[in-house]
Amino acid sequence: MLGRTYEGQNCSAARTLESVGERWTLLILRDVLLRGMRRFGEFQASLGLAKNVLSNRLDLLVREGMLERHPYGSHADHYEYRPTAKGADLLPVIVALTAWGDRWAAPKGPPALFKHDPCGHDVEQVIRCVGCGDVSEPAEITAVPGPGRSSGT
Numbered sequence: 001m002l003g004r005t006y007e008g009q010n011c012s013a014a015r016t017l018e019s020v021g022e023r024w025t026l027l028i029l030r031d032v033l034l035r036g037m038r039r040f041g042e043f044q045a046s047l048g049l050a051k052n053v054l055s056n057r058l059d060l061l062v063r064e065g066m067l068e069r070h071p072y073g074s075h076a077d078h079y080e081y082r083p084t085a086k087g088a089d090l091l092p093v094i095v096a097l098t099a100w101g102d103r104w105a106a107p108k109g110p111p112a113l114f115k116h117d118p119c120g121h122d123v124e125q126v127i128r129c130v131g132c133g134d135v136s137e138p139a140e141i142t143a144v145p146g147p148g149r150s151s152g153t
Helices: 012-020 023-035 040-047 051-063 091-104
Strands: 067-071 079-083
Touching: 012 023, 023 040, 023 051, 023 079, 023 091, 040 051, 040 079, 051 067, 051 079
Parallel strands: none
Antiparallel strands: 067 079
C-alpha cells in the first residue's frame, strides 16, 4: 500500500492505487486471472513472499471486493480465492503493464505471451477512440473534466 492517501485529490488513478498500488497485490491478481491460481499455497509458491504479507494482501483484495473467499476441503480455515467482476476488470491493466515491461524491461524478450484460447492468436491491450476507432499517438489524448469532478479540483 502507498504511504499516504489522496483524500484531497479527486483522481480515479490515485484512488485505484490505494487498492492495487502495492506490487504483490497486482501479482496475486495476475496469478488468479492469468494462471488460474486459487489457493494460498499456490500464491506462496509462485510469489515466494512471507505468509503474513500474503495473508494481508489476500485480506485486502477480499475487503476491496476484488476476490471472494470460498472454503474448500474438510478444514474450516482453508479457502480458495476467486475473482469478482471488479477484480477481473483489472485484467486489461495487467496485460498493459506486462506489455510495457516486455518492451522496456525484458532484454531477452517476453517471459510469457498472452494467447486467446479459442483461436490461439496473441492478445494485446489497445486504446481506441469510441468514435473513429483510432488513437495513433499518446499526444492525441487529453483529459477533460468529467461528471464526477468537484468544483475547485
